[in-house]
Amino acid sequence: xxxxxxxxxxxxxxxxxxxxxxxxxxxxxxxxxxxxxxxxxxxxxxxxxxxxxxxxxxxxxxxxxxxxxxxxxxxxxxxxxxxxxxxxxxxxxxxxxxxxxxxxxxxxxxxxxxxxxxxxxxxxxxxxxxxxxxxxxxxxxxxxxxxxxxxxxxxxxxxxxxxxxxxxxxxxxxxxxxxxxxxxxxxxxxxxxxxxxxxxxxxxxxxxxxxxxxxxxxxxxxxxxxxxxxxxxxxxxxxxxxxxxxxxxxxxxxxxxxxxxxxxxxxxxxxxxxxxxxxxxxxxxxxxxxxxxxxxxxxxxxxxxxxxxxxxxxxxxxxxxxxxxxxxxxxxxxxxxxxxxxxxxxxxxxxxxxxxxxxxxxxxxxxxxxxxxxxx
Numbered sequence: 001x002x003x004x005x006x007x008x009x010x011x012x013x014x015x016x017x018x019x020x021x022x023x024x025x026x027x028x029x030x031x032x033x034x035x036x037x038x039x040x041x042x043x044x045x046x047x048x049x050x051x052x053x054x055x056x057x058x059x060x061x062x063x064x065x066x067x068x069x070x071x072x073x074x075x076x077x078x079x080x081x082x083x084x085x086x087x088x089x090x091x092x093x094x095x096x097x098x099x100x101x102x103x104x105x106x107x108x109x110x111x112x113x114x115x116x117x118x119x120x121x122x123x124x125x126x127x128x129x130x131x132x133x134x135x136x137x138x139x140x141x142x143x144x145x146x147x148x149x150x151x152x153x154x155x156x157x158x159x160x161x162x163x164x165x166x167x168x169x170x171x172x173x174x175x176x177x178x179x180x181x182x183x184x185x186x187x188x189x190x191x192x193x194x195x196x197x198x199x200x201x202x203x204x205x206x207x208x209x210x211x212x213x214x215x216x217x218x219x220x221x222x223x224x225x226x227x228x229x230x231x232x233x234x235x236x237x238x239x240x241x242x243x244x245x246x247x248x249x250x251x252x253x254x255x256x257x258x259x260x261x262x263x264x265x266x267x268x269x270x271x272x273x274x275x276x277x278x279x280x281x282x283x284x285x286x287x288x289x290x291x292x293x294x295x296x297x298x299x300x301x302x303x304x305x306x307x308x309x310x311x312x313x314x315x316x317x318x319x320x321x322x323x324x325x326x327x328x329x330x331x332x333x334x335x336x337x338x339x340x341x342x343x344x345x346x347x348x349x350x351x352x353x354x355x356x357x358x359x360x361x362x363x364x365x366x367x368x369x370x371x372x373x374x375x376x
Contacts (some may be wrong), residue, residue, distance in 0.1 A: 002373060004030055005040040005091035005110075007083060007102050008047035011127035012039055016258040019286045020181025023097050026115070029364035030095065041084040042099065047075065048078045066130035070101070071120070071139035072331065096150070096288035103171050104145040113372070115178075117285035117307065119163040120142055126283050126306070129163055144168055152371075154178050156286035157307025176371075179310050180296035183258070183288050184268055191297040191348060192272050199230040199326065199338055202298075204289050205281070206236045206255070212303070214278030217243045217250065218327035219278065219334065224249050228335060232278070233270055271296045275344065276337070280330060282323075284308050293317075294355035299347035308375040311359060317351035 010018035012027035027037050051069055051357070058064040067074035077237045079101040088110060096102045096114045103112045118127070120143040124136060147153065147168050153175040155161040160176050164170045194200065201220060205211030216232060223230040234244055244250040253270065256263040275299045277293040284303075290311035293300050300318035302308055303325065311317045319333055333357065337343050 001034070001036045002092045003038060003090060004113075005035045005038050005088055005373075006030075006094050007040040007042050007099060007106070008096070008118045009043050012037065016183070016264070021099060021258055022180055023139055024125070025181060025183050025361050026097060026364065027217050028093070029319075029361040030368055032365040033368035035368065037095075038087050040081075040087055040091075042079070042102065043082050045078050045082050048075065051075070051078075058362040066132055066138070067135055068128055069133060071128070071135060071142065072144070073132070073138050076101040076142050077105050083108075087162050093273040100142060100146040101257065103147075103149040104142045105139045109149040112149060112231055113152040113154065114146060115154040115156075116160065117156040119147075119168065121163050121167045122285075122306075123350070124162065126200055134332040152176070152217075156180055157310040159307035160285065161307070164176045172260060176367060177310070177358050178364050178367060180286055180291050181359055181364070182355070184264075184271065184292050184295070186268070186295050188251065189268075189272060191274065193275065194273055197229060199228055199334075200273060200275045200345060201230060201232045201334070202235065202270060202276070202280045202293075203232060203278055204235045205279065205287075208241050210281060213237075213241055213244050215280040215327050215330060216245065216278045219280070221247070222328055222331040223334060225334065226331070228338065233274070235267070235270060244348075255256075271298065274298050274300055276334060277301075278330070280321075280325075281305070281308075281309065286311060294351040297336065297352040297355075299344065299351055301330060301337075313349075313350070315349055315350075317354045322357040342376060374375065 005028055006012045012023045016024045022136050023085055030037050055064050055067050055069050083106050091110055094108055094110045094112045099115050103114050117343035122140045138308055146172050153164050153170055154176050159178055161175050165172045203216045220230050222230040231249055233252055235253045238255045240252045244252050257268045277298055279302045284306040286307045290300055294317055300312045302312055302320055303323055305323055312320050314320055
């Protein structure tokens with residue numbers, strides 16, 4: 001049996017939480033393609049952690065402002081220094097998920113399959129802000145090394161693949177777009193409306209500001225003022241945001257860990273009873289929650305930014321509003337869907353169709369089987 005080594009600080013065979021669950025599901029998809037997978041351990045070095053803490057302290061007093069240590073030569077080399085090479089010789093391929101330091105500075109003599117949801121070109125001034133020019137230069141060089149040292153480039157969106165090809169000059173024949181699938185097992189269960197006249201919306205994300213939490217709360221407030229009884233469930237955060245305090249229409253459930261069975265089941269229950277996923281995210285590569293919503297048949301209302309176009313198709317499984325759209329515009333769109341006869345059900349069916357055709361892990365299994373297992 002052919003073997004693929006998966007390089008990570010987290011166990012791809014058991015950790016459902018790491019990288020929002022995609023590491024676990026990618027490993028599962030590869031195994032379903034007929035490969036044996038082995039965990040190539042790459043823990044975070046203690047020195048790396050201490051330097052990151054030092055930089056954070058210096059940042060607070062105005063020194064080392066905007067420095068991203070992982071995007072420096074020293075930081076990336078430190079991260080690569082803990083790769084466990086003992087299993088690599090027995091592998092036919094090496095799979096890397098997001099860890100740009102591995103193909104850039106890892107001493108690996110096997111073909112590397114590199115997956116990511118963004119390049120540095122896309123992340124700079126989008127996810128990463130106020131980075132010094134010297135840091136930007138090193139980060140760009142590291143990204144280029146990582147791409148040049150990889151045999152295959154798996155992107156989660158056309159947005160990322162276009163950057164790999166057009167900005168970094170990688171031959172498109174070595175690239176493929178594979179969208180994520182749901183990281184929650186539905187076991188065939190679909191969205192089950194409560195039908196009590198209450199509109200149930202879900203906001204799910206760990207970054208309140210970037211994911212547009214304030215906009216979501218404001219939009220739901222507007223819907224309630226219009227006489228549409230609406231409840232917003234807020235999940236993914238460890239602490240309740242101030243915008244949610246004292247709001248009787250907000251149901252704050254906090255952070256839910258997929259590795260804890262009771263919290264995993266709670267997450268599934270919330271998704272099952274949700275009418276819409278409301279995620280006005282200002283910066284997004286490829287949120288897995290879009291796939292989970294699609295699998296349950298839950299429509300999405302979000303912004304048109306980053307790689308979201310691969311996950312939310314206007315008038316099929318939801319709507320992508322133009323960047324800068326106000327809470328009122330989000331409320332208008334949700335009200336339109338809610339009050340237009342048959343529209344919610346049509347979008348729900350479209351979501352399930354999109355999940356079946358594109359937003360699933362079976363496509364990953366098929367690609368690995370046809371392009372890696374059977375071709376080599």
